[in-house]
Amino acid sequence: MFKKIVIFGVGLIGGSIALALKKHPEAPHIVGVGRAQQSLQEALDLGLIDSAETDIASALHAADLVIIATPVAQTPAILKAIRPYLDESTIITDAGSTKSDVMAYARAELGDQVNQFVGGHPIAGAEKSGPAAAMADLYLGKNVILTPDAQTSNSALDQVSRLWQQCGAVVSHMSAQEHDSVFAAVSHLPHLLAFALVEDLAKRSNAELLFKFAASGFRDFTRIAGSHPEMWRDIALANKTALLSELRLYQQALSDMTALLEADDSRALHDLFEHASRARNDWAKSKIQ
Numbered sequence: 001m002f003k004k005i006v007i008f009g010v011g012l013i014g015g016s017i018a019l020a021l022k023k024h025p026e027a028p029h030i031v032g033v034g035r036a037q038q039s040l041q042e043a044l045d046l047g048l049i050d051s052a053e054t055d056i057a058s059a060l061h062a063a064d065l066v067i068i069a070t071p072v073a074q075t076p077a078i079l080k081a082i083r084p085y086l087d088e089s090t091i092i093t094d095a096g097s098t099k100s101d102v103m104a105y106a107r108a109e110l111g112d113q114v115n116q117f118v119g120g121h122p123i124a125g126a127e128k129s130g131p132a133a134a135m136a137d138l139y140l141g142k143n144v145i146l147t148p149d150a151q152t153s154n155s156a157l158d159q160v161s162r163l164w165q166q167c168g169a170v171v172s173h174m175s176a177q178e179h180d181s182v183f184a185a186v187s188h189l190p191h192l193l194a195f196a197l198v199e200d201l202a203k204r205s206n207a208e209l210l211f212k213f214a215a216s217g218f219r220d221f222t223r224i225a226g227s228h229p230e231m232w233r234d235i236a237l238a239n240k241t242a243l244l245s246e247l248r249l250y251q252q253a254l255s256d257m258t259a260l261l262e263a264d265d266s267r268a269l270h271d272l273f274e275h276a277s278r279a280r281n282d283w284a285k286s287k288i289q
């Protein structure tokens with residue numbers, strides 16, 4: 001178990017790591033470093049962290065792990081700021097939703113200490129953000145992807161794996177590039193579609209009427225459009241190439257569906273819905289087991 005952990009960004013993701021670790025008998029001392037004094041104070045009041053620091057040198061003194069859980073575009077500045085205070089055994093990891101950008105930032109900012117960096121991404125979260133949204137059981141049974149490369153130290157990788165296992169998660173490894181192409185399809189694209197649909201309706205002159213009668217299907221499809229704007233701006237820009245390719249595939253799927261509807265192709269529409277419905281139900285069943 002780590003003895004002193006510094007978390008940059010004590011919101012939903014960083015705060016949930018802190019709460020999960022606090023359930024262990026030998027819980028580490030957890031220091032929070034934040035951008036907004038108010039949310040750091042909230043994290044202290046909620047008992048997510050043991051102390052709050054604004055001074056990076058004191059925050060990092062004798063720290064054995066640094067976790068970056070901020071929007072991904074904050075990563076290079078944080079790595080630059082901590083570099084002078086890292087000793088040779090301090091491990092650095094992150095929880096960002098994109099990984100090629102983060103791995104490149106680590107190579108650019110950490111120099112010969114890049115082997116101490118382990119890229120990570122918990123596949124668990126919510127449309128809610130901030131310290132008050134943190135949950136001790138957020139990671140129970142959930143996947144965490146780590147993206148080691150040829151330079152990553154095995155010992156750092158093992159220790160970060162164990163940290164996530166202590167939070168109840170199931171750890172897998174992938175290259176950063178594979179990670180970004182998988183999550184462009186199953187996470188980043190759906191979030192953009194939800195934002196696009198809500199925005200399209202919200203801009204219409206009869207938006208009030210539309211929202212008044214929208215029901216559970218709309219709620220399910222658009223829940224994630226309530227997510228944090230800065231976080232999603234950063235994810236979209238960081239994973240732009242993979243996301244643009246998913247958007248093009250989706251546009252083609254919409255064009256194909258439009259053509260079927262225009263042609264009143266009842267049989268093809270039914271087959272498409274049947275195939276998609278079976279795939280969705282099989283996926284949901286496989287998640288319950």
Ligand SMILES: NC(=O)C1=CN([C@@H]2O[C@H](COP(=O)(O)OP(=O)(O)OC[C@H]3O[C@@H](n4cnc5c(N)ncnc54)[C@H](O)[C@@H]3O)[C@@H](O)[C@H]2O)C=CC1
Pocket residue numbers: 008009010011012013014033034035036039069070071072074078095096097098121122123124125126127128129130131228231235
């Ligand atoms: N929300 C989700 O469901 C998931 C989010 N992630 C990733 O985790 C990261 C954090 O997301 P959340 O916890 O949801 O966001 P959040 O908004 O709940 O928390 C982020 C915290 O970082 C702080 N912050 C921002 N810039 C900072 C800086 N330069 N230095 C120190 N603190 C700073 C903010 O004040 C905030 O308290 C993001 O990179 C996101 O892509 C990963 C998996 C799931």
Ligand SMILES: O=C(O)C(=O)Cc1ccc(O)cc1
Pocket residue numbers: 096097122123124125126127187224
């Ligand atoms: O709210 C939801 O259902 C999510 O999908 C949360 C989420 C958001 C970003 C991630 O990188 C991983 C999980």
